[in-house]
Amino acid sequence: MTINIGFIIKKVADDQNLSQSQLATLIDDVQQNVGNDYKRTSLKIDRIFQYSKALNHNFLQYYYNEEPYKTFRERENEAFLSEIKELKEQLEDANKTISLQESHIKTQQELIETQRALIVKLKG
Structure with a gap:
């Protein structure tokens, strides 16, 4: 099963009413990179950690x-x-x-x- 982590991160951010720009600020990055991450099916673990911390959500659970x-x-x-x-x-x-x-x-x-x-x- 392929996990589309970018889609999941986007959904959690949307559920929290956070724009790409706001999320980029939370992870100390630029909006374009967040948008690119939304399209990715995989991310490096340290990037997933940034999103988990910023969104207060355990994104690793999808890999359990x-x-x-x-x-x-x-x-x-x-x-x-x-x-x-x-x-x-x-x-x-x-x-x-x-x-x-x-x-x-x-x-x-x-x-x-x-x-x-x-x-x-x-x-x-």
């Missing part, structure tokens, strides 16, 4: 389903999911520990109250 980026992204997602799973397990363990500690504290408080009551009875 293309190889090798698709595989890279899948690997990253798998790594993130694995890390999330591990963190969830650690959180569950921490919550169990907290629950046990709270139960232990409650038992200790009850013991202290019982001992206080016994001391009062023994004194009185």
Whole structure:
């Protein structure tokens, strides 16, 4: 699948009501170059970065389903999911520990109250 990145950039700029001249100012270039970029199906990565920054839009996302980026992204997602799973397990363990500690504290408080009551009875 061919991605027409120039067309996509033009559409995003149009959706933001930005003229070629305004966008050129945002990327510190001239209007003619922006117009030429609109017609291109591919751009250098640093140019895509300029447009992404200027338009606050992730233009790289359109390449995520293309190889090798698709595989890279899948690997990253798998790594993130694995890390999330591990963190969830650690959180569950921490919550169990907290629950046990709270139960232990409650038992200790009850013991202290019982001992206080016994001391009062023994004194009185």
